[in-house]
Amino acid sequence: MTFTSYRFPQQLIRGERFAKPIICHIRPSPTEGVTVKTDLNTVSFPNSSAIFDSHNKPGNPGALICACLVCIGVPKTRDDDLISILEKRFSTKGLEIECLSSLPHGSGLGTSSILATAIIKGLWQSSGTSYSEKNICHAVSTIFYTVYSSERRRLLIILSSWL
Numbered sequence: 001m002t003f004t005s006y007r008f009p010q011q012l013i014r015g016e017r018f019a020k021p022i023i024c025h026i027r028p029s030p031t032e033g034v035t036v037k038t039d040l041n042t043v044s045f046p047n048s049s050a051i052f053d054s055h056n057k058p059g060n061p062g063a064l065i066c067a068c069l070v071c072i073g074v075p076k077t078r079d080d081d082l083i084s085i086l087e088k089r090f091s092t093k094g095l096e097i098e099c100l101s102s103l104p105h106g107s108g109l110g111t112s113s114i115l116a117t118a119i120i121k122g123l124w125q126s127s128g129t130s131y132s133e134k135n136i137c138h139a140v141s142t143i144f145y146t147v148y149s150s151e152r153r154r155l156l157i158i159l160s161s162w163l
Helices: 048-054 063-071 082-090 111-127 133-162
Strands: 003-007 010-013 016-019 022-028 033-037 042-045 094-101
Touching: 022 111, 033 063, 033 082, 042 048, 048 063, 048 082, 063 111, 063 133, 082 094, 082 111, 094 111, 111 133
Parallel strands: 033 094
Antiparallel strands: 003 022, 010 016, 022 094, 033 042
C-alpha cells in the first residue's frame, strides 16, 4: 500500500501557481532497507548505521529523511536491526520514500520544514501510528534541532577562529 502526503494543496508563489508543490510517497520496496528518492538522487540505506551516519549531516543526500526516521525511532540506535524494525512497523523488509517538490530550492519558503512535516505524517500514517498536529510540530522541531545543531557548532567554531 502506498501512502502519499501532500502539503499546501495549491500555492501562489512569485505569481506562479503550484499545484501540490510538496509530495511524499511512502511505499513498500522489494529492496531491503530504506530507499530514498528525491528530485536529484536515489540513495539506499541498507542498515541502521547508514541512517545514523546521515541523519545529522544536512549536506548528505537523504539527510532530512534519515532525520525523520531517527526521530520516529526507525531505528532507535545504530545497532538496531533495520529490517526487523521495518517488518514490525511497516510490514515490509524494504521501504521506499520518494519526496518531490516543485518549489525552488533555497527559496526561503520553508520547503525543508514543510517536507519534514509531509514525511513524518506519511511515516506515521503508513505505520498505523496515531498522531496529532502537536505531535507533528514537536517532531519537526526536534528534527531541525538534530539536523542543524552539529552544523551550527561547526559554523560557530569557524566563526570563532576568525575573531
